[in-house]
Amino acid sequence: MPTPEDQDPHELPRIPELLYSACDEGPFKACVACGADLTSPEAIYQVQKTWKNDEVVFELAVCARCASLAARDFSAESFERIQRFLMERYQPSLDLGHCHFCRKRLDGEEPAEYEVGGFCRGVRLLRPVVIICTSCSEKSQEDLSEQTRKAWGDFVDSNIPGVPRSLEPDTIPVMF
C-alpha cells in the first residue's frame, strides 16, 4: 500500500539503493569535506560511486557548497569539456543496467566497471541517476588540464583518506 506521502505527485522519488553508502549502509549521512548533515530534507548533495569487479572501490557524497568550492579550482576549459562530452552523449534512461552513454550492458558475464552519479536532496533524488561505464568515463576525462587534475587530486587526497592505493586520485573521474 502506498503511503499518503508516496501519493503526493510533487514528492521526489527516494534514493535508490545503488546510491547508498557502502560504509553507512544506507543513504550517505555526511558531506565528505565539511561533515554537513545530509539526512536533513534541505541538504542538497552529489553522490559518486565507482565499481570495479562488482565491488564498490570508491564512494563519496559532497554537499553543494563544497562541490562548488572544489569546482572553483578547476579550469573553465576542463569544466566545459566535461560538460560538453556529457551533454552530447548522455542518453537518459531509468534502466540502471546499462551505461547511459554507450548503452553497453553492465549486468553481463564480465565483471562490470562503472560509475554512478546522483544528485540528491535529503533521502530524495533530485535528478535521474546517471550511469557511466569506465571506458566512457575515461573518454570524458581525456584532455583535462593539469590544473583540474591537480585540484581534483588534492580534493580527493585531503578528504578521502581511504582511497585504495590501486586507485590514484587522478584516475577517479571528476564528476562535478
Ligand SMILES: [Zn+2]
Ligand atoms: Zn560540505
Ligand SMILES: [Zn+2]
Ligand atoms: Zn559507456
